[in-house]
Amino acid sequence: MRFLILIALLLLTEGSANASRIGDVGEVDAWGQAVRFFSFQDASLRLALAGALLVGLNCGLLGGYVVVRRMALVGDMLSHAVLPGIVLGFLWAQTKDPVAILIGALLAGAAATGVSSLLARTTRLKPDAIQGLVLASFYGVGICLLGLVQNLPTGAKSGLDKFLFGQAAGLSGNDVMMMAVATGLSLVLVGWLYHDLLALSFHRGFGQTLGLKMGLLHGVIMLLTAFAIIVAMQAVGVVLVSAMLIIPAATAYLLTDRMHRLLGLSAVLGMAAAGVGAFGSFLGNNLPTGPLMVLAGALFFAAAFLFSPRHGWVTRVLRQRRRRARAERENTLKAMHRVLEDHGLAGVSVREGVTLAELSAQRRESVGESGERVRDLVRAGLATVSQDGHILFFTPAGEQRARAIVRNHRLWELYLTHAASFSPDHVHDQAEEIEHVLGEETVRQLSRRLDFPEVDPHGRPIPTVDAIHGVGAATEKGGLGYQ
Amino acid sequence: MMALCGLGVLGQAVGLNGRLAATEAVVTGGMLDLIPAFDWQKVVVAPWTVDIGLYGWMMLMAFLVTTACGLIGNYLLLRRLALVGDAISHSVLPGLVAGFLIFGSLGIGPMLVGAVLAGVLTTVLIELIHSHSRVKADAAIGITFCSLFALGVLLINVYAGQVHLDAECVLYGELSHVPWAEQVTVLGVSMPLPVLVMGVATGIVALLTGLFYKELLISSFDAGLAAAFGFRPRVIHYTLMAMLSLVVVAAFESVGAILVIAMLILPGATAQLLSTRLPVCFGLSVAHAALSSVLGVHLGLWLGCSLAAAVVVAGTGLFGLAWGVSLMGRRRVEIESGSA
Missing domain, CATH: 1.10.10.10 (Winged helix-like DNA-binding domain superfamily/Winged helix DNA-binding domain)
Structure with missing residues (x-):
């Protein structure tokens, strides 16, 4: 994993060409494209691939916690709710400065989390209703703000759309740098706090008796997730980023019963889906990266759902029949x-x-x-x-x-x-x-x-x-x- | 009647917006030019006088969408299916594209068939994953709708030349992009086609919720009792989901996939903060729909942003208001019970 970050950092020195899709640059001959893909000649391709892999790794890792804690749709909520923050960050810096956007997005994510827990405490609305409510209303505010920005004379909307659909091919060196930072941070914190997070995920009360600050840990993991979502949105877009959190982790959940294996497997599956998606989108002219990444992940999930050694559907049916x-x-x-x-x-x-x-x-x-x-x-x-x-x-x-x-x-x-x-x-x-x-x-x-x-x-x-x-x-x- | 009601809420809208503008100006400091000047004539008067031919229909359209979604949304909230609404609003996309590719037209028929099938498929897939593996319901929902949405976006990209669906339109939707020019005459009244379609959809939803009020009520609160009465909870569930897909598709053009979630949840949630009686909740939802669509159109006109998003923002504001009222009510109850 550290090796990958190194690669990513090395790649950052390269300039980037903005192609709307990875495959846009050259001829559409699939075989030729495949050869080009594996020769890693294009700087933009290398950036895009590094970005995709980093996103897969980071989302896969954090997705493990999201899935075992039954918070799968919190990712969905956060990815939509950060939109007003992104726009305000953009407005504040007057450019697409990633740091300003990140700060704005993190603040919006924190506000969304705060409003949800406040709603949960003070009303009798069910958790799912609160999630949907916060998601949609923050998103509505965000879209409204986006409209305002586009009306501004200075408001060259430059690349804000990217957050809605994601463009792995349009990643700049700075974007990939942010992804590397986010991924590194997740790896370090998850490694450092592994046992504390284990207690948080499976037995909060036990963690409390150990004197661990469960609220703080929850905050840390939510913040990491929000960070991961924000940087990943540029590659896969606002809707599909929650897929990158959920799908690899759910696949791993079907394959193993041990948390450390689940996290590792989920990270690997995330990277595999990202790699396959990037490769697939390189093959043709009209193939967007984000959806292909998600569909590759969905294929892995379908395979695990049917044929996982212990929890697969077909495997279980066969086992019963054998018995x-x-x-x-x-x-x-x-x-x-x-x-x-x-x-x-x-x-x-x-x-x-x-x-x-x-x-x-x-x-x-x-x-x-x-x-x-x-x-x-x-x-x-x-x-x-x-x-x-x-x-x-x-x-x-x-x-x-x-x-x-x-x-x-x-x-x-x-x-x-x-x-x-x-x-x-x-x-x-x-x-x-x-x-x-x-x-x-x-x-x-x-x-x-x-x-x-x-x-x-x-x-x-x-x-x-x-x-x-x-x-x-x-x-x-x-x-x-x-x- | 409608105009009167509209004028009544205008004062409130101005007050609300004025406060909003003030807070934003403080927060954003140098971004004063972000909020356009408030032009009374353009924002408040014109939509009800000169431009009533356009904005009247837009408000009606927004009202119809929000009402239909709100009626179903009440049941979704009661059945804890709010996020299934989220899922279906995304996963009808591949259904739309497939319907278009198979029938080769963007007519209402193929779109509805494709979308309803996609909606039911979503429900079936979620149940399949949930009941045949140890993946929990929330993850099953996420997996299903993300994969289907990804498939839809991919299909749109691959068949970009043939499909008129614009992925951005799917995500944003925009009231003002609805083809208002297509006029049809019904019962001597000339009206835009989309309004007619949405009106029919809303009528169907209202009719079904009215006809099957008892069945829906019992199966939402006590599935076991409903089964004992012979109501077949599964049939009701799938019918509700099919109805949801229908409404989502009808609303697609005007509000988009994500904002439709707001329309589904906001009216019901607002109503349920204020009342515990289902019929009252329905009334409050419709009131919320009417208020938020009128306020939203004015807000959107003032700020110059997407009207659909503005309707959602207005609806959110109303929800906030209801939240405040319910909080105050609770405090009063607490004080009274404390003193007693």
Whole structure:
């Protein structure tokens, strides 16, 4: 990250050419443009890219806090509410002096925050209404002031429009310098106050008991956010700047559960979106940078929304389906075990098979359905079928699994009747659910608690640990013929 | 009647503006030339006499927009959907562009279809993100409307040659840019087409809020009870959102995407500061709409800035007034209860 700031500072020495879009300068041949992009020849391109990356980094980092604190639309409010401040700053300095504009904008942002909290304290308006109200009325005042400035004889509106739509290509060295300063400040403060901010974000009360000044910290993070928004507005515009705060951070929020990783990831995603957006807008003549940055971010978000390893929608659906299929397989194995047990053969000889008819009777389903289950078991390597397809044998792994499940089931039944005083005829359904979930360690504890029982409440034997783990060894030694 | 009402509030407007000008002059020091001289003839008299043909329609237009938005806005506030209004006002943009590109015209039909579809799509996407991931509702709103708005701006840029939508017009909107010249005659009265369209939209909104008053009321305050009555809260929700998109589109041309949020929230918020009864709130919202549009047009004429923004500024002023009144009321209650 420091490296990037260095690059940005180096780039500041270059002059800047004002092109309305990054791609305006040359021919529209996409391939040629791509080559030009990666050769980093143009000064204006380098400035624009540095600016975009800095904005992505800064907004991504601060967005992490905004999103976890459920203040996502505060960014939206601030970005609109600073408009009157920007215009007044411009008016005061009579030029587009970034420092004056920044001061004006920060003051307006502070005023907006102050008015919101005052409204929240003194009226019964809901927080969302207050946000929308402050946003729109400050913005209205800003637009009105903008009109006044444009009427002035001196009021060459020079570049104030830039704040509304943003022009990454029109960034000057000074603008990028401001972005670098804002980003550096955010990095330093977030690094320095990381633990305090963690307390602020997740447990204000805890932070207070530690003696931290929560109000002050809130002010610091809001000020940083306002600063980030103001400098970023020149690159992406007033509406889309809140996207740069929210989208990378929400994407990171779907990918990790740890705050430091979330911040890092969010910053990286912000930069990636900014880079892709800048590159994309360089490819064609009519492609504005800001919207492309946001859309690139939205694509990342969509990918995370669907395929995030833990929180993705598709991933979760697949995981559920896998779990259901596993439970189904285990139930079939259990039924096979039960049939063999009824024949007095369970654990005696794995060479004995179960007919399809017996299995379907045990599972109370049609032979066709059972055939489906058997195919599933064979595919999973838990059972084999005789030549004619009617008799089913355990594989060693299948037998082991079947015993483990039966053991889980019967131990849980016993635990419920003994420890929780359930009557024996009320425990089956619960055991049916939990047998697929119990881990090995839990089962061991259960068995110890129940003093290594041998029969369940219904008088059926509980397979022992040795019986489960012994099977595999025995099979290997015995070299059973059905394989 | 209208003129009388207008004259009644004029004195107040002048007082308010005068004070505003004074404070600004103090604050900004050397920027006295920022506030144009107050020309009584041009600002106050002309709109009601010589130029009534233009400014009368503008005030009516502003009033219609603010009323329609205010009526829906009351429900948005009650249902804590104020920011969904914000979202939809931005995300109808790609719908407008898509409607234009598919049907190839800027007619009212394609625009409305595109916008209503975009509005419903926004609602569906927000719900989808919110209910199928751990992203919170506020972030879901932000993601959805920013992405859709970005898509809209991109489409406008790519098809710049074909689409007449100007991105700036979308953001600002401007009462005086509305095509006032297109006249249509309805019932013997010749009126500008945009006013007719907005009038119809406002009429539909008023009619629907009137017809389904009970359903909206119950489902806003107690969704469970509404469901028990068989009102189908989801249908009501989506209908409300479709209605919102319709109003937003109809208002687009005159006020723009961002200022429409002010129109949605300000009347309702002002009314709810002053009353706890919904019918009273509706009345107050309409009054707020009327006052702010008349005051706003005068303010805009005086300052020479965007009339739509001036209407918002006037509305903000009225909100401030209501806030002050409600604060004083509260203090009086506190004093009375303290002494008793």
